Amino acid sequence: MTGNEAVLSMIDALDAMSVPHxxxxxxxxxxxxxxxxxxxxxxxxxxxxxxxxxxxGRLGNSVRVDxxxxxxxxxxxxxxxxxxxxxxxxxxxxxxxxxxHDRERFRRRQPGTALGRTVWMPTAEDxxxxxxxxxxxxxxxxxxxxxxxxxxxxxxxLNWDYIHRWCDAHGTRALLDEVRASLPPL
Amino acid sequence: xxxxxxxxxxIDDLYLERVERARxxxxxxxxxxxxxxxxxxxxxxxxxxxxxxxEADAGRVRQIIAERLALGRRLENRP
Numbered sequence: 001m002t003g004n005e006a007v008l009s010m011i012d013a014l015d016a017m018s019v020p021h022x023x024x025x026x027x028x029x030x031x032x033x034x035x036x037x038x039x040x041x042x043x044x045x046x047x048x049x050x051x052x053x054x055x056x057g058r059l060g061n062s063v064r065v066d067x068x069x070x071x072x073x074x075x076x077x078x079x080x081x082x083x084x085x086x087x088x089x090x091x092x093x094x095x096x097x098x099x100x101h102d103r104e105r106f107r108r109r110q111p112g113t114a115l116g117r118t119v120w121m122p123t124a125e126d127x128x129x130x131x132x133x134x135x136x137x138x139x140x141x142x143x144x145x146x147x148x149x150x151x152x153x154x155x156x157x158l159n160w161d162y163i164h165r166w167c168d169a170h171g172t173r174a175l176l177d178e179v180r181a182s183l184p185p186l
Numbered sequence: 187x188x189x190x191x192x193x194x195x196x197i198d199d200l201y202l203e204r205v206e207r208a209r210x211x212x213x214x215x216x217x218x219x220x221x222x223x224x225x226x227x228x229x230x231x232x233x234x235x236x237x238x239x240x241e242a243d244a245g246r247v248r249q250i251i252a253e254r255l256a257l258g259r260r261l262e263n264r265p
Contacts, residue, residue, distance in 0.1 A: 004221035026220050034208045035219030037227050039255060088252050089224065112213035119217060140262055152201075153208045184198035186205065 001062040003089035007041045010082075010091055011117050013058035020046040022109040022120040024094075026146065029131065031112065032124040033149030036142070039089055044106060046096045052080055055093075062086070073137075077102065101129060101166055124154045125163050132172040132179075148179050155186055 001009070007023070014021045025042030056065040059082070066081045076099060082091040096106055105126035111118045122130070128147050135143035151158065167173040211219075228251055235242060235250050242250065 002221060002225055004218055007221065027217060030220045031213055031216035034204050035211070035216055035223065037223035038220035039224050041221075086248075088228070088248075088255050089221070112217070114214040114217040119213075142262065149205075149208070152205045184201060186202070 001084055001086065003039070003041065003084070003087060006059075006063065006082075006084055006087075006089060006091055008115060008117060009059055009062075010041070010043060010055075011119060013055050014043070014045065015118075016058060017050050017054060019048065019050050019055070020096075020106075020120075022106060022122055024122055024127075024130065025092075028121045028127045029146040029150055031121060032127055033146055033153050036146075041089075041091045042094060043091065044094045044096055044102070046106070052093070056082070063091075101126075101133070101170070104166075105130065124150055124157070125159050128158070128163055128176075129166040129170070129172075132167060132175055133170045136170070136172050136175060144175075144179060147176075148183060151180060152183055152186060 007027070011021075011023075022044050023041060024044055025040070026036065026038035027041055030036065030038065052065060052067070056063065059065075062085055064083045064085055066083065070079050070081070071077070072079055072094065077097040078095045080093040080095075082093065084090065096102060105122045108123050108126060109120045110123055111120055113119065128150055131143045131147045131150075134140070135147070163176070164173065167176045208216075231251050231254065232247050235247050239246070239250070
């Protein structure tokens with residue numbers, strides 16, 4: 001099973017169990033920016049009464065679920081890791097948290113279509129806001145590159161008032177301005 | 187035949203070409219690209235590993251790929 005096949009299987013499983021979800025991280029920045037290789041797929045899910053083992057049961061034997069939940073410190077989000085058995089690719093399930101922006105981007109998520117499925121993703125603005133927030137602590141160069149590329153590709157389509165409001169709240173406005181200043185004239 | 191005039195292309199021009207190509211891509215193309223590039227990268231990595239370690243079986247090649255990806259993640263996440 002390839003990474004993309006695993007992502008599609010996960011979407012099918014979540015849809016079958018009526019679990020609201022969205023695909024975030026590099027999959028989203030690849031749709032809104034310039035595509036790059038990715039070895040994991042990040043989903044945000046609102047599990048409700050559905051258990052991880054129910055989801056794993058639908059994915060079959062091609063995956064191995066790590067039952068140990070980990071904790072992401074920036075937004076206080078819990079995370080499960082699902083590893084493909086015959087590939088280094090992995091899927092991470094982030095439980096929808098009480099963080100204000102986490103809930104707002106989930107509420108604003110939008111559908112796209114790929115291989116006959118509806119794929120829910122955050123908006124381009126929320127990709128920028130989230131990746132800036134993540135890079136604030138770790139300052140991973142690929143997150144900053146993703147932000148730069150989304151801004152370059154989306155151009156005037158972005159709602160800057162919305163982005164500024166959340167970047168001010170997260171303390172990432174200076175980083176945003178730095179990234180924008182690094183862009184060549186478009 | 188007219189003379190060929192070399193076009194001087196800077197880094198910004200190359201970047202703008204990538205931006206323009208990305209603007210033309212469909213949702214589905216963007217969705218699939220990251221996973222496909224990863225599969226391709228793993229195939230290249232496996233070919234290199236098999237050349238470096240001809241005795242390595244498929245399981246050992248997968249193991250070395252996993253080790254290299256883990257190393258890459260550690261380097262990426264380094265402050």
